[in-house]
Amino acid sequence: MTASAYRAVPGSYRTPSGWNALLPERTGRRLDGDVTCDLVVVGAGYTGLAAARRWSARRPNDRILVLDALTLGEGNPGRNSGFLLEVALAEDADPSAIARMRTANALVRGAMSEIAALVESSRIDCALARRGTYRAAVGPVGLAALARYRRFLDGARLPYAVLDREALAARIGTRFYQEGLYSPDCYLAQPAALIRALAATLPPNVSLLEQTCVTRLVRDGGWRLTAGGHQVRAPHVILANNAFAKLLVPSASRVVAMYTYAALTEPLDDRNLARLGSDEQWGLLPAHRLGSTLRLTADGRLLVRSSHGYEREAPPQRIEAELRDNLGRRFPILDLPPFASTWGGATGYTLGGGPLWGQLAEGLWVSAGCNGGGVVKGTLFGAALAELASGGEPADVLGLFGAARWLPPEPFRRLGYLVAERWQSRQGAAER
Numbered sequence: 001m002t003a004s005a006y007r008a009v010p011g012s013y014r015t016p017s018g019w020n021a022l023l024p025e026r027t028g029r030r031l032d033g034d035v036t037c038d039l040v041v042v043g044a045g046y047t048g049l050a051a052a053r054r055w056s057a058r059r060p061n062d063r064i065l066v067l068d069a070l071t072l073g074e075g076n077p078g079r080n081s082g083f084l085l086e087v088a089l090a091e092d093a094d095p096s097a098i099a100r101m102r103t104a105n106a107l108v109r110g111a112m113s114e115i116a117a118l119v120e121s122s123r124i125d126c127a128l129a130r131r132g133t134y135r136a137a138v139g140p141v142g143l144a145a146l147a148r149y150r151r152f153l154d155g156a157r158l159p160y161a162v163l164d165r166e167a168l169a170a171r172i173g174t175r176f177y178q179e180g181l182y183s184p185d186c187y188l189a190q191p192a193a194l195i196r197a198l199a200a201t202l203p204p205n206v207s208l209l210e211q212t213c214v215t216r217l218v219r220d221g222g223w224r225l226t227a228g229g230h231q232v233r234a235p236h237v238i239l240a241n242n243a244f245a246k247l248l249v250p251s252a253s254r255v256v257a258m259y260t261y262a263a264l265t266e267p268l269d270d271r272n273l274a275r276l277g278s279d280e281q282w283g284l285l286p287a288h289r290l291g292s293t294l295r296l297t298a299d300g301r302l303l304v305r306s307s308h309g310y311e312r313e314a315p316p317q318r319i320e321a322e323l324r325d326n327l328g329r330r331f332p333i334l335d336l337p338p339f340a341s342t343w344g345g346a347t348g349y350t351l352g353g354g355p356l357w358g359q360l361a362e363g364l365w366v367s368a369g370c371n372g373g374g375v376v377k378g379t380l381f382g383a384a385l386a387e388l389a390s391g392g393e394p395a396d397v398l399g400l401f402g403a404a405r406w407l408p409p410e411p412f413r414r415l416g417y418l419v420a421e422r423w424q425s426r427q428g429a430a431e432r
Helices: 045-059 095-122 142-153 165-172 191-202 242-247 316-330 375-389 397-401 411-429
Strands: 038-040 064-067 084-085 133-137 161-164 179-183 184-188 206-209 215-220 222-229 230-234 236-239 256-265 282-284 293-296 304-308 340-347 356-361 364-367
Touching: 038 045, 038 222, 038 230, 045 064, 045 191, 045 206, 045 236, 045 375, 064 230, 084 095, 084 375, 095 142, 095 191, 095 375, 095 397, 133 142, 133 165, 142 179, 161 165, 165 282, 179 340, 184 215, 184 282, 215 356, 222 236, 222 282, 242 256, 242 340, 242 364, 256 316, 304 316, 304 411, 316 375, 356 375, 356 397, 375 397
Parallel strands: 038 064, 038 236, 064 206, 133 282, 236 364
Antiparallel strands: 084 184, 133 179, 161 179, 215 222, 222 230, 256 304, 256 340, 282 293, 293 304, 356 364
16 A cells, blocks of 8 residues: 555444434543554454454553544444354365364354354343354245355364255244254344443453544554544554545455445234244344344344445335335244344445455554454454454464455446346345
8 A cells, every 4th residue: 555545434324223212321532633553443343352462461551542434333334144153154164174164163163252242241241141053044046145154063073963845834933934053152142232341341441432433544554544534543454444545545445335225113922922933032143145134032033134225325225125025924923023124235246255354554454354254253353453453473363264355446347246236136036
C-alpha cells in the first residue's frame, strides 16, 4: 500500500439488532479528543477483541485502543444467529486434507474453550450452552450438500447422528426436511450479550471506544486514523472490521459484504411450544447456503435467517414478508406470534473460503472474511494475528484455513455474483 490516504463511508443498518433490543440499553465511551497509543484495533467484534486481548498478554505495558463505529451489540457481532461451531467449517472430504482439518478443528476447539472461560468470568448471562446443531435438507441439491458434510465428519472422526423426517419432527417439531444430521460440536448463545461479556473482560490496558467510526487511515510516520473528527496515532493498526476494511484500504477488496436477514418472534405460548418436539432449545443450519437458519431460543422465541444481498441491505418490509413465509412453511402446525424484530447484518465472504489475513504494510495488519463462521474462527484468527504482529509464532492460519483469492473488479464482480446466485437459486429452490 502507498502512503495515500483512503476514505471510508460509514455504514449503517436500517433497523436495530433484535438481539440487542432484548438487553438493557448500553452507553459506551466515545473518542473525545486526539490520542496517541501503541496499537489501534478497528472493529470491536470477536476478531478485534481477541486481537486486543492477545496483544495485551504479550505486551501488557502497551496502550491499546479498540474503535467501533456502532454501540457494542448493534454491529455484526450482535446480529448473527448465535452459533458457536467447534469445527472449522471446512467441508473438505478429500482424504489428503483430513490431517489438516483435524489440526484446524483442534485450534477452533481451543478458541471455544477460551470464549467459554471468559463468559464465565464476566458473569453476564448470554445463554451460552453446548446444545449442538442440526443440519437439514429438503431436495436433491440439499441432500448432496448434506452427504458432503457427512463425509467430512466421517473423515475428521467427529460424532453425529443421522435423522429422517420423523426423527427431526420428534426433536424440533418440523416435517419440512427430508433428512438431517445432528452434531454435538456447537454452542448456542445470545450474540449481543456474548459480545458484551467478552468486552467486559478486556484487560485494563485496553480501552473500548464505541460510536467512533474510523473514516480515514493515513501512513504518516506511523499510522494516523481519523475518527469522529479526532486524530488517533499509533505505530500499529489491526483492521478487524471484516468486509468494511476495504473502505479504508483497497487491498482488502477480496472480501465481499453479503447481507443476510433475520427475524425473532415474540415468545411462543405453552401450547405452541408443546408442538415443537423434545428439544427445549436448538439450532438448525441449512445444508445448502440458500436455505434458512432456525433457532428456538432459551426464552421460547423462534429465529429465522434467510436471503442474501450483495453489498447492500434490502428494504426491511420485503424481507419481513419473506422470512414470515419461510417460517410458516416450516412450522404450519404453529400459530406463530408476530415478529418482535427484523434486521439485517453483513458477513464477510471470500472466494475459496479462506480469510484475508496477515500484513498489508509496515505496522498494518488485517483479519477479515470468516465466511459465516465468525464467532469462534474470528476469535482464533484475531488472536493469531496479534501473536504474529507482536513478534510471536502463531498457528499457520493460511496453511490450515486457506487464503482469500483474487476477485475481479466491479462491475464484473457483481455480474458474476448475480449469475451464480440465479443458478444456485434454481438448483436449490426446494431449500428456500
